Amino acid sequence: MSxxxxxxxxxxxxxxxxxxxxxxxxxxxxxxxxRKRVFGKALAVVRPASTAEVAAVVKxxxxxxxxxxxQGGNTGLVAGSVPDASGQQIVLSLQRMNAVRALDPxxxxxxxxxxxILHNLQDAAEKAGFLFPLSLAAEGxxxxxxxxxxxxxxxxxxxxxxxxxxxxxxxxxxxxGEVWHGLTGLRxxxxxxxxxxxxxxxxxxxxxxxxxxxKLYPLPAAQLTAWAAVPSMEAAVQLLGLAHQHLGAGLTGFxxxxxxxxxxxxxxxxxxxxxxxKETPWCVLLENSDHESEAHARNQFERLLEVAMTAGCVSDAxxxxxxxxxxxxxxxxESITSAQAQEGLNIKHDISIPISKIPAFVAATDALLLRExxxxxxxxxxxxxxGNLHYNxxxxxxxxxxxxxxxxxxxxxxxxxESVSHFKGSISAEHGVGSMKxxxxxxxxxxxxxxxxxxxxxxxxxxxxxxxxxxxxL
Ligand code: FAD
Ligand code: 2HG
Ligand code: ZN
Numbered sequence: 476m477s478x479x480x481x482x483x484x485x486x487x488x489x490x491x492x493x494x495x496x497x498x499x500x501x502x503x504x505x506x507x508x509x510r511k512r513v514f515g516k517a518l519a520v521v522r523p524a525s526t527a528e529v530a531a532v533v534k535x536x537x538x539x540x541x542x543x544x545x546q547g548g549n550t551g552l553v554a555g556s557v558p559d560a561s562g563q564q565i566v567l568s569l570q571r572m573n574a575v576r577a578l579d580p581x582x583x584x585x586x587x588x589x590x591x592i593l594h595n596l597q598d599a600a601e602k603a604g605f606l607f608p609l610s611l612a613a614e615g616x617x618x619x620x621x622x623x624x625x626x627x628x629x630x631x632x633x634x635x636x637x638x639x640x641x642x643x644x645x646x647x648x649x650x651x652g653e654v655w656h657g658l659t660g661l662r663x664x665x666x667x668x669x670x671x672x673x674x675x676x677x678x679x680x681x682x683x684x685x686x687x688x689x690k691l692y693p694l695p696a697a698q699l700t701a702w703a704a705v706p707s708m709e710a711a712v713q714l715l716g717l718a719h720q721h722l723g724a725g726l727t728g729f730x731x732x733x734x735x736x737x738x739x740x741x742x743x744x745x746x747x748x749x750x751x752x753k754e755t756p757w758c759v760l761l762e763n764s765d766h767e768s769e770a771h772a773r774n775q776f777e778r779l780l781e782v783a784m785t786a787g788c789v790s791d792a793x794x795x796x797x798x799x800x801x802x803x804x805x806x807x808x809e810s811i812t813s814a815q816a817q818e819g820l821n822i823k824h825d826i827s828i829p830i831s832k833i834p835a836f837v838a839a840t841d842a843l844l845l846r847e848x849x850x851x852x853x854x855x856x857x858x859x860x861x862g863n864l865h866y867n868x869x870x871x872x873x874x875x876x877x878x879x880x881x882x883x884x885x886x887x888x889x890x891x892x893e894s895v896s897h898f899k900g901s902i903s904a905e906h907g908v909g910s911m912k913x914x915x916x917x918x919x920x921x922x923x924x925x926x927x928x929x930x931x932x933x934x935x936x937x938x939x940x941x942x943x944x945x946x947x948x949l
Pocket of ligand 1: 549550589618620625626680942945
Protein backbone atom coordinates (compact mmCIF):
# COMPACT_ATOMS: atom_id res chain seq x y z
CA MET A 476 0.00 0.00 0.00
CA SER A 477 2.84 2.39 0.66
CA UNK A 478 3.47 2.59 -3.09
CA UNK A 479 -0.14 3.77 -3.55
CA UNK A 480 0.33 6.40 -0.84
CA UNK A 481 3.58 7.48 -2.55
CA UNK A 482 1.76 7.83 -5.88
CA UNK A 483 -1.08 9.80 -4.26
CA UNK A 484 1.49 12.12 -2.64
CA UNK A 485 3.13 12.68 -5.99
CA UNK A 486 -0.22 13.52 -7.54
CA UNK A 487 -1.64 15.86 -4.87
CA UNK A 488 1.40 16.95 -2.85
CA UNK A 489 2.41 15.21 0.38
CA UNK A 490 0.54 17.70 2.58
CA UNK A 491 -2.74 16.78 0.90
CA UNK A 492 -2.52 13.04 1.56
CA UNK A 493 -3.18 12.48 5.25
CA UNK A 494 -2.64 9.11 6.90
CA UNK A 495 -2.63 7.57 10.36
CA UNK A 496 1.14 7.03 10.06
CA UNK A 497 1.64 10.57 11.29
CA UNK A 498 0.43 10.51 14.92
CA UNK A 499 0.00 14.29 14.95
CA UNK A 500 -2.65 14.13 12.22
CA UNK A 501 -6.24 13.74 13.38
CA UNK A 502 -8.42 12.23 10.63
CA UNK A 503 -11.52 11.76 12.73
CA UNK A 504 -13.49 14.64 11.14
CA UNK A 505 -13.40 12.77 7.80
CA UNK A 506 -14.02 9.37 9.37
CA UNK A 507 -17.30 9.84 11.23
CA UNK A 508 -20.63 11.02 9.93
CA UNK A 509 -22.46 14.19 11.01
CA ARG A 510 -24.71 12.33 13.42
CA LYS A 511 -21.81 10.31 14.87
CA ARG A 512 -23.60 7.06 14.02
CA VAL A 513 -20.66 5.54 12.10
CA PHE A 514 -16.94 5.71 12.96
CA GLY A 515 -14.70 4.39 10.20
CA LYS A 516 -10.96 4.27 9.56
CA ALA A 517 -9.43 5.61 6.36
CA LEU A 518 -6.32 4.34 4.62
CA ALA A 519 -5.77 8.00 3.70
CA VAL A 520 -7.65 11.26 3.26
CA VAL A 521 -6.74 12.61 -0.17
CA ARG A 522 -7.44 16.24 -1.07
CA PRO A 523 -6.91 16.91 -4.80
CA ALA A 524 -7.04 20.46 -6.14
CA SER A 525 -8.04 19.87 -9.77
CA THR A 526 -9.97 17.53 -12.06
CA ALA A 527 -6.69 16.21 -13.45
CA GLU A 528 -5.55 15.34 -9.92
CA VAL A 529 -8.88 13.60 -9.18
CA ALA A 530 -8.51 11.56 -12.39
CA ALA A 531 -4.94 10.56 -11.51
CA VAL A 532 -6.01 9.60 -7.95
CA VAL A 533 -8.84 7.42 -9.27
CA LYS A 534 -6.48 5.75 -11.78
CA UNK A 535 -3.96 5.00 -9.04
CA UNK A 536 -6.72 3.52 -6.89
CA UNK A 537 -8.13 1.50 -9.81
CA UNK A 538 -4.66 0.05 -10.46
CA UNK A 539 -4.46 -1.17 -6.87
CA UNK A 540 -8.16 -2.17 -6.44
CA UNK A 541 -8.47 0.44 -3.69
CA UNK A 542 -11.93 1.72 -2.95
CA UNK A 543 -12.79 5.39 -2.87
CA UNK A 544 -15.30 7.24 -0.71
CA UNK A 545 -16.03 10.68 -2.23
CA GLN A 546 -16.67 13.30 0.42
CA GLY A 547 -17.87 16.91 0.28
CA GLY A 548 -19.03 18.66 3.45
CA ASN A 549 -19.72 15.34 5.24
CA THR A 550 -23.18 16.53 6.31
CA GLY A 551 -24.95 13.51 4.80
CA LEU A 552 -27.47 11.80 7.07
CA VAL A 553 -27.18 8.19 5.81
CA ALA A 554 -23.48 7.51 6.48
CA GLY A 555 -22.53 7.42 2.80
CA SER A 556 -19.52 9.73 2.92
CA VAL A 557 -17.34 8.05 5.54
CA PRO A 558 -15.02 5.06 5.14
CA ASP A 559 -15.78 1.65 6.63
CA ALA A 560 -13.73 0.27 9.53
CA SER A 561 -11.29 -1.71 7.37
CA GLY A 562 -8.65 1.01 7.09
CA GLN A 563 -8.45 0.12 3.38
CA GLN A 564 -10.64 2.82 1.78
CA ILE A 565 -9.46 6.28 0.84
CA VAL A 566 -11.60 9.33 1.51
CA LEU A 567 -11.50 11.57 -1.57
CA SER A 568 -12.28 15.02 -0.23
CA LEU A 569 -13.35 17.56 -2.86
CA GLN A 570 -13.10 20.51 -0.48
CA ARG A 571 -10.10 22.12 -2.18
CA MET A 572 -11.93 22.26 -5.50
CA ASN A 573 -14.00 25.30 -4.63
CA ALA A 574 -13.82 27.75 -7.53
CA VAL A 575 -16.72 29.33 -9.37
CA ARG A 576 -15.38 28.77 -12.89
CA ALA A 577 -17.85 30.95 -14.76
CA LEU A 578 -21.12 32.81 -14.45
CA ASP A 579 -23.08 33.37 -17.66
CA PRO A 580 -25.82 35.96 -17.06
CA UNK A 581 -27.45 35.53 -20.49
CA UNK A 582 -27.55 31.75 -20.21
CA UNK A 583 -28.66 32.05 -16.55
CA UNK A 584 -26.03 29.56 -15.39
CA UNK A 585 -22.97 29.26 -13.24
CA UNK A 586 -20.29 26.63 -13.58
CA UNK A 587 -18.82 25.63 -10.26
CA UNK A 588 -16.43 23.10 -8.80
CA UNK A 589 -17.77 20.26 -6.70
CA UNK A 590 -16.24 21.41 -3.42
CA UNK A 591 -17.97 24.82 -3.41
CA ILE A 592 -19.94 25.33 -0.20
CA LEU A 593 -23.63 25.80 -1.02
CA HIS A 594 -23.93 29.06 0.92
CA ASN A 595 -20.99 30.54 -1.01
CA LEU A 596 -22.79 29.72 -4.26
CA GLN A 597 -25.98 31.40 -3.07
CA ASP A 598 -23.83 34.46 -2.24
CA ALA A 599 -21.96 34.42 -5.56
CA ALA A 600 -25.26 34.28 -7.44
CA GLU A 601 -26.77 37.09 -5.38
CA LYS A 602 -23.72 39.31 -5.89
CA ALA A 603 -24.27 38.93 -9.64
CA GLY A 604 -27.98 39.80 -9.23
CA PHE A 605 -29.37 36.26 -9.41
CA LEU A 606 -30.95 33.63 -7.22
CA PHE A 607 -29.47 30.17 -6.76
CA PRO A 608 -32.47 28.61 -5.06
CA LEU A 609 -31.10 25.41 -3.51
CA SER A 610 -31.45 25.90 0.23
CA LEU A 611 -31.05 23.60 3.24
CA ALA A 612 -30.11 23.91 6.87
CA ALA A 613 -26.65 22.42 6.20
CA GLU A 614 -25.89 25.05 3.52
CA GLY A 615 -23.03 26.56 5.55
CA UNK A 616 -21.00 23.36 5.18
CA UNK A 617 -22.49 21.05 2.53
CA UNK A 618 -20.98 21.21 -0.96
CA UNK A 619 -22.60 21.29 -4.38
CA UNK A 620 -20.86 17.99 -5.21
CA UNK A 621 -22.55 16.39 -2.19
CA UNK A 622 -25.86 18.05 -3.11
CA UNK A 623 -25.60 16.54 -6.59
CA UNK A 624 -24.36 13.22 -5.20
CA UNK A 625 -27.46 12.97 -3.00
CA UNK A 626 -29.86 14.92 -5.25
CA UNK A 627 -30.57 17.07 -2.18
CA UNK A 628 -34.00 18.62 -1.68
CA UNK A 629 -34.36 21.33 0.95
CA UNK A 630 -36.91 24.07 1.41
CA UNK A 631 -37.45 25.51 -2.08
CA UNK A 632 -38.27 22.33 -3.97
CA UNK A 633 -41.97 23.15 -4.24
CA UNK A 634 -41.03 25.87 -6.77
CA UNK A 635 -37.54 25.06 -8.11
CA UNK A 636 -37.25 21.28 -7.78
CA UNK A 637 -34.47 19.12 -6.32
CA UNK A 638 -30.78 19.62 -7.11
CA UNK A 639 -31.39 17.45 -10.18
CA UNK A 640 -33.75 20.04 -11.67
CA UNK A 641 -31.17 22.78 -11.11
CA UNK A 642 -28.34 21.04 -12.96
CA UNK A 643 -27.70 21.40 -16.69
CA UNK A 644 -24.30 19.77 -17.04
CA UNK A 645 -21.62 17.82 -15.22
CA UNK A 646 -17.92 17.11 -15.32
CA UNK A 647 -17.25 13.63 -13.92
CA UNK A 648 -14.23 11.43 -13.30
CA UNK A 649 -15.27 7.86 -14.08
CA UNK A 650 -14.32 4.79 -12.08
CA UNK A 651 -11.55 4.20 -14.67
CA GLY A 652 -10.08 7.64 -14.09
CA GLU A 653 -11.31 9.14 -17.37
CA VAL A 654 -12.86 12.61 -17.50
CA TRP A 655 -16.35 13.06 -18.96
CA HIS A 656 -16.58 16.70 -20.09
CA GLY A 657 -20.33 17.27 -19.84
CA LEU A 658 -20.50 20.93 -18.76
CA THR A 659 -22.79 21.88 -21.62
CA GLY A 660 -25.14 24.39 -20.01
CA LEU A 661 -27.81 23.33 -22.52
CA ARG A 662 -31.47 23.29 -21.62
CA UNK A 663 -32.23 20.88 -24.43
CA UNK A 664 -30.06 17.97 -25.54
CA UNK A 665 -31.58 14.74 -26.81
CA UNK A 666 -28.46 12.98 -28.02
CA UNK A 667 -29.06 9.71 -26.25
CA UNK A 668 -29.03 8.59 -22.62
CA UNK A 669 -28.93 11.40 -20.08
CA UNK A 670 -25.84 10.38 -18.11
CA UNK A 671 -26.13 13.50 -15.99
CA UNK A 672 -29.27 12.11 -14.37
CA UNK A 673 -27.52 8.80 -13.76
CA UNK A 674 -24.72 10.51 -11.86
CA UNK A 675 -27.02 12.81 -9.86
CA UNK A 676 -28.21 10.95 -6.77
CA UNK A 677 -25.73 8.09 -7.28
CA UNK A 678 -24.05 8.93 -3.94
CA UNK A 679 -20.52 8.52 -5.22
CA UNK A 680 -21.07 4.95 -6.44
CA UNK A 681 -20.64 5.60 -10.19
CA UNK A 682 -17.98 8.30 -10.42
CA UNK A 683 -16.70 11.53 -8.90
CA UNK A 684 -18.48 14.77 -9.81
CA UNK A 685 -15.80 17.43 -10.15
CA UNK A 686 -17.83 20.37 -11.53
CA UNK A 687 -21.36 21.29 -12.56
CA UNK A 688 -23.27 23.87 -14.53
CA UNK A 689 -26.21 25.02 -12.43
CA LYS A 690 -29.28 27.11 -13.28
CA LEU A 691 -29.76 30.62 -11.97
CA TYR A 692 -33.04 32.51 -11.56
CA PRO A 693 -33.91 36.19 -11.35
CA LEU A 694 -33.95 37.52 -7.78
CA PRO A 695 -37.56 38.14 -6.70
CA ALA A 696 -38.57 41.74 -5.90
CA ALA A 697 -39.92 40.60 -2.53
CA GLN A 698 -39.95 37.48 -0.40
CA LEU A 699 -42.54 37.25 2.36
CA THR A 700 -42.85 34.61 5.03
CA ALA A 701 -45.94 33.59 6.98
CA TRP A 702 -46.41 31.25 9.94
CA ALA A 703 -49.80 29.62 10.31
CA ALA A 704 -51.31 27.47 13.05
CA VAL A 705 -53.36 24.66 11.52
CA PRO A 706 -55.76 22.35 13.38
CA SER A 707 -54.83 19.08 11.63
CA MET A 708 -52.67 17.55 8.90
CA GLU A 709 -55.79 17.48 6.68
CA ALA A 710 -56.02 21.25 7.18
CA ALA A 711 -52.33 21.65 6.29
CA VAL A 712 -52.93 19.80 3.00
CA GLN A 713 -56.00 21.95 2.31
CA LEU A 714 -53.90 25.06 2.98
CA LEU A 715 -51.29 23.83 0.50
CA GLY A 716 -53.97 23.59 -2.20
CA LEU A 717 -55.15 27.12 -1.44
CA ALA A 718 -51.58 28.40 -1.43
CA HIS A 719 -50.96 26.93 -4.91
CA GLN A 720 -54.20 28.47 -6.12
CA HIS A 721 -53.56 31.96 -4.67
CA LEU A 722 -49.80 32.29 -5.07
CA GLY A 723 -49.13 30.27 -8.21
CA ALA A 724 -45.41 30.18 -8.99
CA GLY A 725 -44.89 32.63 -6.07
CA LEU A 726 -45.19 29.73 -3.61
CA THR A 727 -41.51 28.98 -2.92
CA GLY A 728 -41.75 27.29 0.48
CA PHE A 729 -44.31 25.21 2.34
CA UNK A 730 -42.99 23.48 5.46
CA UNK A 731 -44.99 21.71 8.14
CA UNK A 732 -43.85 21.29 11.75
CA UNK A 733 -45.48 19.21 14.48
CA UNK A 734 -45.98 20.47 18.02
CA UNK A 735 -43.36 18.21 19.60
CA UNK A 736 -40.74 19.17 16.98
CA UNK A 737 -41.43 22.84 17.75
CA UNK A 738 -41.33 22.23 21.50
CA UNK A 739 -37.75 20.95 21.02
CA UNK A 740 -36.82 24.05 19.00
CA UNK A 741 -38.30 26.15 21.82
CA UNK A 742 -36.48 24.15 24.50
CA UNK A 743 -33.01 24.35 22.94
CA UNK A 744 -33.28 27.70 21.14
CA UNK A 745 -35.51 29.82 23.44
CA UNK A 746 -34.20 33.03 21.87
CA UNK A 747 -35.97 32.09 18.61
CA UNK A 748 -39.40 32.53 20.26
CA UNK A 749 -41.47 29.91 18.46
CA UNK A 750 -44.89 31.46 17.75
CA UNK A 751 -48.37 29.91 18.03
CA UNK A 752 -47.31 26.31 18.58
CA LYS A 753 -48.60 25.67 22.09
CA GLU A 754 -52.29 25.58 21.17
CA THR A 755 -52.12 23.72 17.87
CA PRO A 756 -50.87 20.30 16.68
CA TRP A 757 -49.19 21.67 13.53
CA CYS A 758 -47.72 24.91 12.23
CA VAL A 759 -46.95 25.72 8.61
CA LEU A 760 -44.25 28.03 7.27
CA LEU A 761 -45.09 29.55 3.89
CA GLU A 762 -42.93 31.67 1.60
CA ASN A 763 -44.24 33.88 -1.19
CA SER A 764 -41.67 35.18 -3.69
CA ASP A 765 -43.02 38.01 -5.80
CA HIS A 766 -41.64 39.59 -8.93
CA GLU A 767 -43.82 42.71 -8.65
CA SER A 768 -43.48 44.27 -5.21
CA GLU A 769 -43.67 43.70 -1.48
CA ALA A 770 -47.12 45.28 -1.34
CA HIS A 771 -48.37 42.86 -3.99
CA ALA A 772 -46.90 39.89 -2.12
CA ARG A 773 -48.45 41.05 1.17
CA ASN A 774 -51.86 41.52 -0.44
CA GLN A 775 -51.73 38.02 -1.90
CA PHE A 776 -50.69 36.54 1.44
CA GLU A 777 -53.41 38.37 3.35
CA ARG A 778 -56.05 37.24 0.88
CA LEU A 779 -54.81 33.64 1.10
CA LEU A 780 -54.88 33.64 4.91
CA GLU A 781 -58.34 35.22 4.96
CA VAL A 782 -59.72 32.50 2.67
CA ALA A 783 -57.91 29.79 4.67
CA MET A 784 -59.30 31.07 7.97
CA THR A 785 -62.83 31.19 6.55
CA ALA A 786 -62.37 27.61 5.31
CA GLY A 787 -61.22 26.62 8.82
CA CYS A 788 -57.82 25.33 7.77
CA VAL A 789 -55.89 28.09 9.56
CA SER A 790 -56.70 29.04 13.16
CA ASP A 791 -54.16 31.83 13.56
CA ALA A 792 -51.29 33.30 11.53
CA UNK A 793 -48.54 35.90 11.43
CA UNK A 794 -46.91 37.45 8.38
CA UNK A 795 -43.29 38.56 8.99
CA UNK A 796 -43.02 42.35 9.00
CA UNK A 797 -39.31 42.52 8.20
CA UNK A 798 -36.53 40.50 6.64
CA UNK A 799 -35.13 39.90 10.13
CA UNK A 800 -38.46 38.50 11.31
CA UNK A 801 -38.72 36.27 8.24
CA UNK A 802 -35.19 34.99 8.84
CA UNK A 803 -36.12 34.28 12.45
CA UNK A 804 -39.08 32.15 11.36
CA UNK A 805 -36.89 30.17 8.95
CA UNK A 806 -34.29 29.74 11.69
CA UNK A 807 -36.90 28.02 13.84
CA UNK A 808 -37.63 25.56 11.06
CA GLU A 809 -33.94 24.98 10.43
CA SER A 810 -33.08 24.50 14.10
CA ILE A 811 -35.24 21.38 14.48
CA THR A 812 -32.54 18.88 13.41
CA SER A 813 -30.07 20.33 15.86
CA ALA A 814 -32.66 20.61 18.66
CA GLN A 815 -33.63 17.00 18.14
CA ALA A 816 -29.99 15.91 18.26
CA GLN A 817 -29.59 17.78 21.56
CA GLU A 818 -32.60 15.93 22.97
CA GLY A 819 -30.81 12.66 22.17
CA LEU A 820 -30.08 10.07 19.54
CA ASN A 821 -33.11 9.34 17.37
CA ILE A 822 -34.27 7.28 14.43
CA LYS A 823 -34.58 9.36 11.27
CA HIS A 824 -36.80 8.90 8.23
CA ASP A 825 -37.01 11.10 5.14
CA ILE A 826 -39.99 9.54 3.48
CA SER A 827 -42.29 10.70 0.70
CA ILE A 828 -45.96 9.88 0.20
CA PRO A 829 -48.45 11.27 -2.31
CA ILE A 830 -49.50 14.54 -0.63
CA SER A 831 -53.17 13.54 -0.57
CA LYS A 832 -52.31 10.45 1.53
CA ILE A 833 -50.12 12.17 4.12
CA PRO A 834 -52.88 12.76 6.70
CA ALA A 835 -53.91 9.09 6.59
CA PHE A 836 -50.25 7.98 6.69
CA VAL A 837 -49.49 10.08 9.77
CA ALA A 838 -52.63 8.98 11.62
CA ALA A 839 -52.05 5.29 10.87
CA THR A 840 -48.30 5.28 11.53
CA ASP A 841 -48.53 7.34 14.74
CA ALA A 842 -51.15 4.92 16.07
CA LEU A 843 -49.08 1.89 15.07
CA LEU A 844 -45.87 3.12 16.70
CA LEU A 845 -47.60 4.23 19.89
CA ARG A 846 -49.34 0.87 20.16
CA GLU A 847 -46.12 -1.10 19.59
CA UNK A 848 -43.89 1.18 21.66
CA UNK A 849 -45.92 3.17 24.15
CA UNK A 850 -44.43 6.58 24.94
CA UNK A 851 -42.26 7.01 21.83
CA UNK A 852 -42.03 10.66 20.87
CA UNK A 853 -42.65 11.54 17.23
CA UNK A 854 -40.75 14.44 15.74
CA UNK A 855 -42.67 15.10 12.54
CA UNK A 856 -41.80 17.97 10.25
CA UNK A 857 -40.72 18.63 6.71
CA UNK A 858 -41.43 19.62 3.19
CA UNK A 859 -45.19 19.08 2.92
CA UNK A 860 -45.22 20.98 -0.37
CA UNK A 861 -43.17 18.09 -1.84
CA GLY A 862 -44.95 15.27 0.01
CA ASN A 863 -41.73 14.74 2.00
CA LEU A 864 -41.91 14.25 5.76
CA HIS A 865 -39.16 13.82 8.31
CA TYR A 866 -40.88 11.23 10.41
CA ASN A 867 -38.37 10.91 13.24
CA UNK A 868 -38.72 8.73 16.28
CA UNK A 869 -37.30 9.69 19.68
CA UNK A 870 -37.04 7.49 22.80
CA UNK A 871 -39.84 7.80 25.37
CA UNK A 872 -39.18 10.42 28.06
CA UNK A 873 -36.69 9.11 30.60
CA UNK A 874 -35.52 6.15 28.45
CA UNK A 875 -31.81 6.05 27.53
CA UNK A 876 -31.61 7.24 23.91
CA UNK A 877 -28.62 5.06 22.96
CA UNK A 878 -30.25 1.91 24.32
CA UNK A 879 -33.57 2.79 22.69
CA UNK A 880 -31.97 3.23 19.27
CA UNK A 881 -29.84 0.10 19.66
CA UNK A 882 -32.81 -2.06 20.63
CA UNK A 883 -35.58 -0.54 18.52
CA UNK A 884 -34.11 0.88 15.31
CA UNK A 885 -34.81 -2.18 13.17
CA UNK A 886 -38.35 -2.59 14.41
CA UNK A 887 -39.15 1.13 14.05
CA UNK A 888 -37.71 1.17 10.52
CA UNK A 889 -39.74 -1.89 9.55
CA UNK A 890 -42.97 -0.45 10.92
CA UNK A 891 -42.44 2.93 9.24
CA UNK A 892 -41.26 1.51 5.91
CA GLU A 893 -44.12 -1.01 5.74
CA SER A 894 -46.53 1.86 6.30
CA VAL A 895 -44.75 3.95 3.64
CA SER A 896 -45.01 1.04 1.25
CA HIS A 897 -48.72 0.59 2.03
CA PHE A 898 -49.29 4.26 1.13
CA LYS A 899 -47.20 3.88 -2.06
CA GLY A 900 -44.40 6.13 -0.89
CA SER A 901 -40.60 6.07 -0.97
CA ILE A 902 -38.30 5.20 1.95
CA SER A 903 -35.99 8.05 0.94
CA ALA A 904 -37.16 11.35 -0.49
CA GLU A 905 -33.94 13.30 -0.09
CA HIS A 906 -31.18 11.98 2.18
CA GLY A 907 -30.49 8.92 0.01
CA VAL A 908 -29.64 5.31 0.79
CA GLY A 909 -25.99 5.51 1.86
CA SER A 910 -24.94 2.60 4.05
CA MET A 911 -27.90 2.95 6.42
CA LYS A 912 -30.72 1.88 4.10
CA UNK A 913 -28.79 -0.34 1.70
CA UNK A 914 -30.20 -3.50 3.30
CA UNK A 915 -33.76 -2.20 3.01
CA UNK A 916 -33.69 -1.32 -0.68
CA UNK A 917 -34.29 -4.88 -1.98
CA UNK A 918 -37.55 -4.99 0.01
CA UNK A 919 -38.91 -1.68 -1.19
CA UNK A 920 -37.54 -1.13 -4.70
CA UNK A 921 -39.09 -2.70 -7.76
CA UNK A 922 -36.96 -5.83 -8.52
CA UNK A 923 -36.58 -4.95 -12.20
CA UNK A 924 -35.40 -1.42 -11.27
CA UNK A 925 -32.96 -2.92 -8.77
CA UNK A 926 -31.58 -5.32 -11.40
CA UNK A 927 -31.08 -2.42 -13.85
CA UNK A 928 -29.32 -0.43 -11.12
CA UNK A 929 -27.04 -3.41 -10.45
CA UNK A 930 -26.09 -3.82 -14.11
CA UNK A 931 -25.40 -0.08 -14.46
CA UNK A 932 -23.13 -0.22 -11.39
CA UNK A 933 -21.32 -3.30 -12.70
CA UNK A 934 -20.81 -1.82 -16.12
CA UNK A 935 -19.59 1.63 -15.00
CA UNK A 936 -17.57 0.40 -12.03
CA UNK A 937 -16.62 -3.23 -12.76
CA UNK A 938 -14.04 -3.33 -9.95
CA UNK A 939 -16.60 -1.96 -7.46
CA UNK A 940 -14.17 0.63 -6.14
CA UNK A 941 -16.57 3.61 -6.08
CA UNK A 942 -18.14 3.86 -2.63
CA UNK A 943 -18.79 0.11 -2.38
CA UNK A 944 -21.56 -1.08 -0.08
CA UNK A 945 -23.50 2.15 -0.51
CA UNK A 946 -26.84 2.40 -2.33
CA UNK A 947 -26.68 -1.12 -3.79
CA UNK A 948 -24.97 -4.26 -2.57
CA LEU A 949 -23.63 -6.47 -5.33
P1 FAD B 1 -21.36 14.47 1.90
O1 FAD B 1 -22.07 14.22 3.17
O2 FAD B 1 -19.90 14.68 1.97
O3 FAD B 1 -21.65 13.24 0.89
C1 FAD B 1 -22.96 12.79 0.66
C2 FAD B 1 -22.93 11.68 -0.41
O4 FAD B 1 -22.55 12.24 -1.67
C3 FAD B 1 -21.93 10.56 -0.13
O5 FAD B 1 -22.45 9.36 -0.62
C4 FAD B 1 -20.70 10.96 -0.92
O6 FAD B 1 -19.90 9.86 -1.28
C5 FAD B 1 -21.33 11.62 -2.14
N1 FAD B 1 -20.52 12.71 -2.70
C6 FAD B 1 -20.05 13.82 -2.08
N2 FAD B 1 -19.37 14.58 -2.94
C7 FAD B 1 -19.40 13.93 -4.14
C8 FAD B 1 -18.85 14.21 -5.42
N3 FAD B 1 -18.16 15.31 -5.66
N4 FAD B 1 -19.07 13.32 -6.41
C9 FAD B 1 -19.79 12.19 -6.20
N5 FAD B 1 -20.32 11.88 -5.00
C10 FAD B 1 -20.13 12.75 -3.99
N6 FAD B 1 -30.56 17.01 2.80
C11 FAD B 1 -31.61 17.32 2.01
O7 FAD B 1 -31.76 16.74 0.93
N7 FAD B 1 -32.50 18.28 2.38
C12 FAD B 1 -32.40 18.96 3.54
O8 FAD B 1 -33.24 19.80 3.84
C13 FAD B 1 -31.30 18.65 4.39
N8 FAD B 1 -31.12 19.33 5.54
C14 FAD B 1 -30.07 19.00 6.34
C15 FAD B 1 -29.91 19.69 7.55
C16 FAD B 1 -28.86 19.38 8.40
C17 FAD B 1 -28.71 20.15 9.68
C18 FAD B 1 -27.94 18.37 8.03
C19 FAD B 1 -26.78 18.03 8.91
C20 FAD B 1 -28.09 17.68 6.84
C21 FAD B 1 -29.15 17.98 5.99
N9 FAD B 1 -29.33 17.32 4.77
C22 FAD B 1 -30.39 17.64 3.97
C23 FAD B 1 -28.40 16.25 4.39
C24 FAD B 1 -27.11 16.74 3.67
O9 FAD B 1 -26.82 18.06 4.00
C25 FAD B 1 -27.28 16.61 2.17
O10 FAD B 1 -27.37 15.25 1.83
C26 FAD B 1 -26.15 17.25 1.36
O11 FAD B 1 -26.50 17.21 0.00
C27 FAD B 1 -24.81 16.55 1.55
O12 FAD B 1 -23.77 17.36 1.02
P2 FAD B 1 -22.26 17.16 1.51
O13 FAD B 1 -21.38 18.02 0.69
O14 FAD B 1 -22.17 17.32 2.97
O15 FAD B 1 -22.04 15.64 1.09
C1 2HG C 1 -34.41 19.04 7.00
O1 2HG C 1 -35.36 19.06 6.22
C2 2HG C 1 -33.37 17.98 6.81
O2 2HG C 1 -34.24 19.90 7.87
C3 2HG C 1 -33.02 17.19 8.06
O3 2HG C 1 -33.66 17.15 5.75
C4 2HG C 1 -34.15 16.35 8.55
O4 2HG C 1 -33.27 16.15 10.76
C5 2HG C 1 -33.92 15.63 9.87
O5 2HG C 1 -34.45 14.54 10.01
ZN1 ZN D 1 -35.44 17.73 4.65
